[in-house]
Amino acid sequence: MAALLEAKGVTKVFGGLTAVDAVDLVIERGSIASLIGPNGAGKTTFFNCMTGLYRPEKGSIHFDGHSLVGQRSDQIIGLGIARTYQNIRLFKGMTVLENVLVGQHVRMKASPLGAVFRSPFQQAEERQAKEFAQELLEFVGLGGEGETLSTNLPYGDQRLLEIARAIGSRPQLLLLDEPAAGMNPRETEEMIDLVHRLRDVKGITVFLIEHDMKVVMNISENITVLDYGKKIAEGKPAEVRANPRVVEAYLGPGVLVDTSGGLEKKGEKL
Amino acid sequence: MRKTFNIGLIAFAILTYLTLIGLPTRLAGATQPVLAVLLALFVYAVLRGPARETGMGLGQLLQHGLLIGLVAGLLLVVEVGFFNSLLGDGVKIQPVFDQIVPLNMAAMLNVRAGTVLNGEVSPIAYAILALYLALAGVAGGLLVHFTRSGAAGSMRGVHIPGTRWFTILLPFALFAFIYYLGLDGVTTFGNDKNIIRLLLVLMATGSGLFALRAAHAGLEQLIIGALLAVVLLCLPFVLNQFQNSVMNIVFIFVMMGLGLNIVVGYAGLLDLGYVAFFAIGAYVYAFVSAPFSSPYISALLTGMGISPQSPLLGYWSAIPLAMLTAAIGGVLLGIPVLRLRGDYLAIVTLGFGEIIRLFMLNLGDLTNGPRGLLQIAQPTLFGVAPAALTTHLDAQGWIFLLAILGSAVVAFVAIRLNDSRLGRAWVAMREDEDVAQATGIHLVQTKLLAFAIGATFAGLAGQLYAARQVNIFPENFSLFVSIDALALIIVGGMGSIPGVVLGALALKGLPEVLRGVDEYRIVTFAVLLIVMMIVRPEGILPSARRRRELHSEDAELPVDEDEQLEGGHA
């Protein structure tokens, strides 16, 4: 397998605090990979560096032949990296369908003039976009909810909608930030299934942050562990689970391990 | 009871305020009834909530109403008595309270000014005032009682058969009546006919919006929309010069409002300097149509051997220029403020508006400073003034017609844009800028497009305004134009096209009808803004989307109604 994304020495500093510290990472094309570590370890910061929200002080990130450092987030999604958010960030005043339509923005081309005069191209594009949006909603299991206001969806469905919005941009790589957080065991099962289908049916490479070890160990082909911004381990699930440094810093000796998966509110700030 | 007493004190404070601003002087004989009505409405407003929550009985309601009325009334009587005694003693209160003059106090008590001046007001006059207000309080309580029972309930949920058709037919009936009033020899309403006819025009246009809303989507809405459009287009031909001049300013502000609506309502960029583009449109047209009034351009043209006396461009050929200049202005304003957050943006754009006005004032060579640009050419129809073609269309009516057409074009563009990729990008950006960008929206481009398109419409409106005014001066383009435009979209309902029309009718049209109390226009409007923000921040006719955002409690109401309305207005 070839590397789809390759990060080298990525470093991000806030004030005096080094949130991500010289992290190297490779994501293979067509794989499902995970990033784990205690809260505040720099996982989301790393995501933000990959998607252009933050600009790393040092290091390089190459994706499919393009350098990502210094690109704006709207350029990065154009290259084929889409993401979801830890604390769900949908467009609340929009319907479910509209959210997915916005997700396709970067793949659409009609100009404002085309919209004013309803050019044939614009009309065809809008129609296709709506069909594709509907298809994606059905894919994640929200087929009947197109006209629902996105805030009125139950919590778990909002996560699904975020994924539908993200894949609307036809990404090669999808970053999921704690997709199973706050879900009950049944919903978590469904999420695991969805992640598999994303890769197997849609051919999307998936890279996810997750606290729920059930999810991580079940679906990841490769796991990277961060602690205090540094990469302390990587490898196959079994290897990581056996790694003493991971056990010490994250998994713990066993009794008090947080196994319930996810935490209620995520606004962890650095 | 203590709370009710305090409410009485607030009512008293409001009445005192109304006295201090001299309302009774204007209202003269109508003072007591008007104050009573206001107090009753106040009581209604404050008791309605508690009545619903605690399930007050009729007796209790009346009791509370009476207490409020008594407290307010008695205190007011004491206050008026105090002022009267001072006035009677010949003390001049005016250096402090400008409006506390015998005429004002006399109107409060429904007596002649002389009685106040001589200190001869009878106790009975005071008693009547107090009684009036106490009864008004009771009436307010009654009002609460009646609106909460059956009648009001059915207004909300259950549709009474026929009301829909009543709503749909109302504007046509009103238009027919307006037409009738304009016939030769009709003397209904006597001297007030002019004003009443204008009021009817405002009501008819407004009710047209509700008729569209009531119509079923599809063919029915299309037919009614078309009929309304025909009737509206006939208006300029049947109204007189005064009515047309009011209506054309209303529709010039509709154009402005629709443009600003794109910037503020769709894209969520609070622009308080919108007047700048309006001014640019007006001045650009003035420069090309009346080059002689600008010393600089005049000299320049003479130097090039062109006579500055004749217009460089006609109205129609100047339109692209005015729009383009305004659009460039929009982009130039847009670039530096792109990185700013909402509130900073508001203030910086406000600063821009002021800068433009100060330039107009101080660049005397170019803009002729406060003396203004004069004798701006009128729009023509294939080179002929329409007044020469038909006696039914005066100059103001012609501008009105153009304003309607302009508004329709602008509304059409706005609707189409809102329902497109760009429109979705605006909303997404308004809701969450970071996520919007991460979803692939180019923020710079999207914001600049909003600024430029909004500015273009303002430029178009400004050009028509210049033609309407004939002479323009820097003070025509003060901050208040921006605030008016903003206010009308807020009152009407942000993001909603019918809302803009309704807002313009209410804020630019109604004050003309209420000419007598024109001084109170701004304070009334200011209070309205505040109350509106507290009670109904989404506006009178909100877009479905805005209402969801701002008023989650109302979300159970069917949301598709407004979409139909917006669609139907095209």
Added chain:
Amino acid sequence: MEKQALSKLFIRLFGVVVIALVVWRVVTVGIAEGYPTSFWISQGINGLVLGGVYALVALGYTLVYGILFMINFAHGEVMMIGGITGFFALQFAAAQGWMEGSTAVVVAALLFILIMGMLGSVVTGVTLERLAYRPLRRAPRLVPLISAIGASLFLQYSVLLIFGVSPHSYRKPDLISGGIRTGDVFIPYTGLIIFFASVFLMLGLYLIIQRTKLGRAMRAVAEDKDTAALMGVNVDAVIVATFVLGSALAGAAGVMLGFHNTVVKFNSGFIPGLKAFTAAVLGGIGNIPGAMFGSLILGMIEALGPSALGIPTEYKDIIAFSVLVLILIFRPSGIFGEILSEKKA
């Protein structure tokens, strides 16, 4: 990578060009006009005085913004009402003959006027908070701003209607109508008083915020209202206290500006209010020392700018707003940084 660097470079380049142009213009004008040094000193002193007044008003903006994240657009009017109240207090004091009394009596009378002005502003500010802002505390940000615009208009035009159109003229008592003259430089007493009173009041405010229990509660409420409430802080009371402090400073500014400009009228708070807001933004809104320095800088720019650039003084407002725009282009959170910006993540 290239694109972002390019735009940054472009902005830097633009900055360099602007600064170069300004410097060039100042130098050429300086040589051509050749104003005497005393002129610059006088103008500089005017700038400091103006800056002092702006600072008192700017602090109100910054305080309220720091706690509620809203621009109290009506704050300029709160200041104006202080000026109007002060005017009537002055009329009253003059009618009692206090203004012609001994030095001690005049000073006491001036203090009385100042305090009345502050009271007038405080009552206005607190009423505003209660009626126009508190009901909107959890509303989207645009909503209270619009309400504040409404409040601003309401206050201006109510004053116009109640107290009449004609400007109210402050008559300075002899005690403060003169000034100090050294060489060609003339420093009016009112200027001196304004400057030192401003510094004094600002220091007082700073101490209140940093050293007292109330100040600590204010800072806590600014960071997190719910958690502050969990600590037993009455959030509403703290917000009212914030309005009291901000309005009191604005009232003092209103009275002092009244003495300095000799007139107050219904709209005399509007432009100074805008300028003060500009100053608060310049210094980084929410940042108290920033507001003080931003105000002094803005005052100086306004006083010196037109002469230094060789353009008519009518353009001083344009200069002020242009400076605001330029600063925000280069430093979107003000010169000294917006202290509370991280709250808005």
Added chain:
Amino acid sequence: MLTLENIHTYYDRIHALKGISLTVEQGEIVTLIGSNGAGKTTTLNTISGILTPKEGTVYLEGERIDHLPAHTVTHRGVVQSPEGRKIFARLTVQENLEMGAFNRNDTDGIASDYERVLSLFPRLRERLKQAGGTLSGGEQQMLAMGRAMMARPRILLLDEPSMGLAPILVEQIFQIILEINSQGTTILLVEQNAQAALQVAHRGYVMETGTIRLSGEAKTLLEDPQVVEAYLGF
């Protein structure tokens, strides 16, 4: 000591608590466990007055406190240490602790509590003049608990004290919770880490979508097959 009867709380239109009843006795540690969105934090916020219930009553030693604003509830001795720590990032550690004692005027009592907190959390003593925001996650949690202790609570509401902490720190935090309790403070503990919470608590309630699903002795719950499957299984 603390009794909730049939509490219904709404967030705007969302019916977040659907009839919660629970009791906490003097000297107990009671824990509320349940998955995300079950309403645990909402329950605490309703007790502490940040939210007002639409229906139902909250009694503190027989007195109703459900319609009191948050700052007066604190005054009665119900003190909440909020989820996510919520320390004041720009106030110093010392000022944060002083904020905890905001409503108290007994200088001596405050001073002795101050010493007690610093001896419970010696790490804080080293950082007194530092801004709260510069502390590490674990230190922030200690500060948050210390700050709550400064109010000298009769009942302490702890919301997710172990959230985001390394396992070693988690153990420490639970030790401290036991110690605080042994010094006489009643504790209502909300936790995602159900296992640890049930190990320190006397009794527990299991919440699910706004209702209480199960309740009982902590030991019993630890062995309850439903609880094991839903919240403890790996």
